[in-house]
Amino acid sequence: MLNISGVHTFYGAIEALKGVSLEVETGEISTLIGSNGAGKSTLLMTICGSPRARWGKVLFEGRDITKMPTHEIVQLGIAQSPEGRRIFSRMTVYENLQMGAIRNTEDRFERNISRVFELFPRLKERRNQRGGTLSGGEQQMLAVGRALMSEPRMLLLDEPSLGLAPMVVKQIFEVIKQINQDDKVTVFLVEQNAFHALKLAHRGYVMVNGNITMSGTGQELLVNPEVRSAYLEGGH
Amino acid sequence: MAVETQVSSSEENGRPALDWQAIGRELFFTALVAFGLTFVLVGMQTADRGGELIIIPRFTDVVYAIVMLTLGRFGYIMLRYRRASFVLIASLAAFGLSFVLPFPSLFLETMCMVGGLLIALMAVVTLIRHRPGIDMRERDRAMDRAAARFQELSRFIGPILVVFAIILPFLPFMDRQYIDIATLLLMYIMLGWGLNIIVGLAGLLDLGYVAFYAIGAYSYALLAVSFDLSFWVCLPLAGVLAALGGYLLGFPVLRLRGDYFAIVTLGFGEIVRIILLNWYQFTGGPDGIGGIPRPSFFGIAEFLPASRDGITFAELFGIDFDPMHRLIFLYFLILALALLVNMVSLRLRKLPLGRAWEALREDDIASQSLGINRTNIKLAAFTISAAFGGFAGSFFATRQGFISPESFTFLESAIILAIVVLGGMGSQLGVVIATILLIGLPEVFRELEQYRMLAFGAGMVLIMLWRPRGLLAHRDPSILLHGRKGPGADRIEAEQKAAEATR
Numbered sequence: 001m002l003n004i005s006g007v008h009t010f011y012g013a014i015e016a017l018k019g020v021s022l023e024v025e026t027g028e029i030s031t032l033i034g035s036n037g038a039g040k041s042t043l044l045m046t047i048c049g050s051p052r053a054r055w056g057k058v059l060f061e062g063r064d065i066t067k068m069p070t071h072e073i074v075q076l077g078i079a080q081s082p083e084g085r086r087i088f089s090r091m092t093v094y095e096n097l098q099m100g101a102i103r104n105t106e107d108r109f110e111r112n113i114s115r116v117f118e119l120f121p122r123l124k125e126r127r128n129q130r131g132g133t134l135s136g137g138e139q140q141m142l143a144v145g146r147a148l149m150s151e152p153r154m155l156l157l158d159e160p161s162l163g164l165a166p167m168v169v170k171q172i173f174e175v176i177k178q179i180n181q182d183d184k185v186t187v188f189l190v191e192q193n194a195f196h197a198l199k200l201a202h203r204g205y206v207m208v209n210g211n212i213t214m215s216g217t218g219q220e221l222l223v224n225p226e227v228r229s230a231y232l233e234g235g236h
Numbered sequence: 237m238a239v240e241t242q243v244s245s246s247e248e249n250g251r252p253a254l255d256w257q258a259i260g261r262e263l264f265f266t267a268l269v270a271f272g273l274t275f276v277l278v279g280m281q282t283a284d285r286g287g288e289l290i291i292i293p294r295f296t297d298v299v300y301a302i303v304m305l306t307l308g309r310f311g312y313i314m315l316r317y318r319r320a321s322f323v324l325i326a327s328l329a330a331f332g333l334s335f336v337l338p339f340p341s342l343f344l345e346t347m348c349m350v351g352g353l354l355i356a357l358m359a360v361v362t363l364i365r366h367r368p369g370i371d372m373r374e375r376d377r378a379m380d381r382a383a384a385r386f387q388e389l390s391r392f393i394g395p396i397l398v399v400f401a402i403i404l405p406f407l408p409f410m411d412r413q414y415i416d417i418a419t420l421l422l423m424y425i426m427l428g429w430g431l432n433i434i435v436g437l438a439g440l441l442d443l444g445y446v447a448f449y450a451i452g453a454y455s456y457a458l459l460a461v462s463f464d465l466s467f468w469v470c471l472p473l474a475g476v477l478a479a480l481g482g483y484l485l486g487f488p489v490l491r492l493r494g495d496y497f498a499i500v501t502l503g504f505g506e507i508v509r510i511i512l513l514n515w516y517q518f519t520g521g522p523d524g525i526g527g528i529p530r531p532s533f534f535g536i537a538e539f540l541p542a543s544r545d546g547i548t549f550a551e552l553f554g555i556d557f558d559p560m561h562r563l564i565f566l567y568f569l570i571l572a573l574a575l576l577v578n579m580v581s582l583r584l585r586k587l588p589l590g591r592a593w594e595a596l597r598e599d600d601i602a603s604q605s606l607g608i609n610r611t612n613i614k615l616a617a618f619t620i621s622a623a624f625g626g627f628a629g630s631f632f633a634t635r636q637g638f639i640s641p642e643s644f645t646f647l648e649s650a651i652i653l654a655i656v657v658l659g660g661m662g663s664q665l666g667v668v669i670a671t672i673l674l675i676g677l678p679e680v681f682r683e684l685e686q687y688r689m690l691a692f693g694a695g696m697v698l699i700m701l702w703r704p705r706g707l708l709a710h711r712d713p714s715i716l717l718h719g720r721k722g723p724g725a726d727r728i729e730a731e732q733k734a735a736e737a738t739r
Binding site for chain 1: 588591592594595598599601602603604605606607608609610
């Protein structure tokens with residue numbers, strides 16, 4: 001579904017992605033793990049066209065989206081829950097979800113919002129509350145819910161577990177699984193929490209310093225000694 | 237601040253012991269600051285002696301000022317130590333002495349009087365409430381509550397204000413001067429509402445709004461004078477031309493963000509003014525354009541004592557001619573225009589476009605990731621807002637009958653922006669209140685001449701001190717499900733308060 005080949009992205013003179021190639025298959029959950037500053041978020045943002053890849057190609061369902069403006073890429077059916085959640089803090093939960101559906105027709109709105117409330121009952125409870133007053137976990141739920149409101153075929157998630165309590169992390173990963181299985185949404189998950197991510201994912205990639213160093217099924221990577229020593233042992 | 241904590245820590249018998257060392261230190265610094273502030277500003281007067289500029293020293297004034305300020309500070313400190321009755325007597329004594337003592341200038345005498353009264357007032361408050369009168373946090377909270385209450389009531393206040401505005405010109409005390417002031421206020425309210433779309437809704441800091449105002453005014457003036465078109469034809473044209481200006485400016489500028497954006501709009505405002513000033517053949521340069529036709533009564537009748545080719549307003553309604561008719565008509569014209577702007581902005585706010593503006597203001601990146609086309613949405617804000625500025629401009633031209641680039645300086649932009657920011661960004665009612673405070677008060681105090689601007693400055697400082705996020709800064713959700721008090725609303729409110737308190 002998503003085909004990235006030889007992508008180089010620069011911040012000024014600094015090369016953040018040094019020729020990244022990976023593939024996200026339709027209907028699967030793929031995950032990209034790696035440590036801080038490896039370039040994971042940069043790759044997600046490059047998919048969305050901001051910043052743009054200097055060399056290389058990003059294909060979405062066979063279509064070249066490398067040079068497309070961000071809002072057009074999003075309209076193709078790629079939704080993103082950006083790094084740091086970035087919910088609209090002064091708007092209510094309901095308004096935030098409305099913003100997620102801003103490019104959609106009205107008749108599908110009711111169906112989508114009841115699905116989001118089904119996945120995250122907490123959001124329904126808090127629908128009239130301002131986004132900024134939610135807890136971190138609720139904000140993350142809202143960010144995912146907002147992304148789902150556009151009925152995407154592909155969902156990009158940037159570290160949904162960041163800064164959350166283990167219980168909440170579990171809950172969120174459970175929902176990601178549901179979204180993938182029941183709603184047939186292809187998921188590309190960027191995570192530092194390698195254990196949870198690999199357990200969930202069909203396919204995994206490991207990124208180090210702007211390069212993909214390893215890839216395989218989630219299970220393969222989970223038992224791989226190199227991955228274990230670098231990302232799994234030590235607390236998880 | 238350090239003194240305050242000491243006070244609260246040694247609070248046994250209700251009245252903390254006096255710490256003379258700390259008091260002496262604070263008074264010394266007060267005197268030092270007072271000296272620094274007054275030495276040049278008060279102590280040296282420039283005078284023109286036979287074409288030569290000389291400095292007349294007035295050091296007695298400086299001494300007086302320093303003594304007064306230090307004494308005032310002493311009273312303030314004593315209030316903190318809860319010696320309120322002592323302060324009350326002393327400050328009243330100072331107030332009384334101000335009439336007797338030989339002050340070197342009227343200004344210092346007034347300051348002594350006002351200062352004495354203010355401190356006496358604070359002492360009274362302290363006596364009544366048994367603690368120092370002004371607790372900042374408590375005051376802020378009280379004002380937040382008041383503002384929220386006021387905003388809740390705004391659904392009623394809005395219509396009441398509109399009705400009041402409609403009957404206003406027919407009230408018995410309304411004379412020419414008051415109608416003029418009311419018209420002026422409405423012009424600024426309209427400009428404020430227009431700019432509110434860019435600044436309040438879309439969150440773009442525009443320092444050159446006056447450019448659109450100027451384009452509207454000159455469009456109307458030039459069209460009316462050269463082609464003899466009526467006001468009712470020119471008004472929409474002026475709006476369209478100003479919108480075009482906004483569109484053209486928007487294209488290159490909207491790539492910029494934050495400060496850079498503000499600077500470029502500032503430049504645009506100046507460019508427009510300088511073009512108007514220098515393109516003599518077209519705009520008349522510094523001479524301006526005079527003899528701009530006044531608006532007719534919807535093209536049917538003229539506001540004249542007698543008309544050669546048509547009927548007059550007085551004839552149309554069979555009443556006696558009165559020059560007030562036109563003024564009242566102008567008042568209603570700007571009222572209608574302002575309400576139009578208000579209605580459109582309130583409507584837009586509920587549409588996807590308005591919601592997209594808000595989203596962009598809150599978070600640029602998140603908005604883009606939701607598929608919002610940043611450039612188009614911002615451009616729309618610019619264009620619509622510019623059109624409203626153009627309407628206001630053509631009204632200005634037809635009201636004044638004469639325009640020149642002098643009316644479109646940066647100061648105008650700054651005043652309009654101050655109205656929007658101090659009113660509480662995005663709040664329609666806030667713009668009205670801020671206009672009344674910032675434009676209305678100085679107009680009422682016109683007799684004070686140059687001290688008039690002092691009232692403007694004082695109004696601004698007070699708002700910044702008391703309501704740093706604007707008078708009505710609270711944002712109401714556009715949509716609330718199941719009424720205003722849904723299930724768990726109380727808890728939600730409590731949480732919000734807790735969140736605000738920890739902020």
